Amino acid sequence: MGDDNPQLIIEAYPWQAAQQDLLLKLTNASRLHHAFIFHGAEHLGKFDFACAMAALLLCENKNRDQHKQTNLACQNCHACNLVKNMAHPDFFIVRPEKETKPITVDAIRELVEFMSRSSSRQGRRIVIIDQSHRMNSNASNALLKFLEEPGDNVHIFLVCSELDALLPTIRSRCQKLSFVAPEMTDAVDWLKANVEFKVDTALLEYASGSPLLAIKLQNNPVFADRHSILAGLKKLLADNANCMSYASAWSDYSLVFFLTWWHACLVDTLKIKLGADIKQLRFQSLSSELKFFAEAIDAKKIQTFNEELFALRLQLLRAAPFNQGLMLESVLLKWQALAV
Numbered sequence: 001m002g003d004d005n006p007q008l009i010i011e012a013y014p015w016q017a018a019q020q021d022l023l024l025k026l027t028n029a030s031r032l033h034h035a036f037i038f039h040g041a042e043h044l045g046k047f048d049f050a051c052a053m054a055a056l057l058l059c060e061n062k063n064r065d066q067h068k069q070t071n072l073a074c075q076n077c078h079a080c081n082l083v084k085n086m087a088h089p090d091f092f093i094v095r096p097e098k099e100t101k102p103i104t105v106d107a108i109r110e111l112v113e114f115m116s117r118s119s120s121r122q123g124r125r126i127v128i129i130d131q132s133h134r135m136n137s138n139a140s141n142a143l144l145k146f147l148e149e150p151g152d153n154v155h156i157f158l159v160c161s162e163l164d165a166l167l168p169t170i171r172s173r174c175q176k177l178s179f180v181a182p183e184m185t186d187a188v189d190w191l192k193a194n195v196e197f198k199v200d201t202a203l204l205e206y207a208s209g210s211p212l213l214a215i216k217l218q219n220n221p222v223f224a225d226r227h228s229i230l231a232g233l234k235k236l237l238a239d240n241a242n243c244m245s246y247a248s249a250w251s252d253y254s255l256v257f258f259l260t261w262w263h264a265c266l267v268d269t270l271k272i273k274l275g276a277d278i279k280q281l282r283f284q285s286l287s288s289e290l291k292f293f294a295e296a297i298d299a300k301k302i303q304t305f306n307e308e309l310f311a312l313r314l315q316l317l318r319a320a321p322f323n324q325g326l327m328l329e330s331v332l333l334k335w336q337a338l339a340v
């Protein structure tokens with residue numbers, strides 16, 4: 001298959017073993033709740049996990065029944081292949097049409113309409129709502145009605161990275177299952193077995209420990225330039241260097257990513273100021289550079305500045321119109337003023 005039609009992954013990742021075991025046990029005991037929220041940080045593979053569970057519930061390979069403890073989706077039967085290709089008649093995925101768009105009531109109506117037809121293969125029917133925290137209020141209310149009477153043999157998996165953004169009434173009707181990043185050594189081992197590029201722990205620090213995000217970030221310019229950026233920020237504090245030239249040198253970076261990373265670095269800086277051990281830092285590999293900031297800037301000032309960075313980032317995420325170069329320059333001017 002080409003890239004236009006990538007197949008779904010219908011296998012859980014090793015760091016999801018506990019969650020998989022739990023759902024498998026509940027399924028084998030016929031006690032699987034009809035609605036689940038899979039929640040946790042982004043890029044932990046929660047959507048892939050939901051697809052793996054959908055395949056597990058729809059797989060028609062009869063031999064699986066002899067192995068109750070390990071009867072995961074066989075990956076090969078007709079039903080498994082239909083799930084992989086998003087063509088199974090009893091499997092429905094709802095997701096935002098575009099990265100920045102909400103899930104609207106029309107998408108939920110389509111789901112309800114799909115579910116109102118009887119099962120075409122006389123078995124379970126599975127719905128995944130990906131990025132369910134992006135449902136707008138009409139969509140949420142429509143889903144709430146559906147959750148009250150979903151019908152027999154229907155299972156709904158809400159994939160969510162902002163649990164608080166879901167209606168409390170939706171949360172209370174679902175069982176919640178949380179997902180976390182693997183241990184650093186497990187993450188490194190998994191990457192080494194699955195990717196061609198050289199894996200180092202500094203990349204995983206950037207990816208908050210998520211191997212899947214590490215794959216995305218391996219060529220990220222902010223990651224590649226991290227030491228020179230920190231050297232630049234240091235120069236701005238110490239030498240009264242020219243903000244405009246740095247703003248222009250850094251203008252090609254994704255500003256949201258740049259600010260997110262800078263914010264996280266300053267969170268570490270504050271921790272250093274409070275006497276934290278290096279092991280408590282996210283960017284352990286940058287600790288000597290961050291120590292310089294901790295010594296050069298007053299804690300209260302770092303905190304205020306960091307709140308501004310965070311607010312700016314939220315503003316950018318809402319896609320407000322902006323001039324990236326000017327915005328970065330004004331942030332750098334504020335940064336420079338912290339030193340005095």
Ligand SMILES: [Zn+2]
Nearest residue numbers: 059074077080
């Ligand atoms: Zn199968």
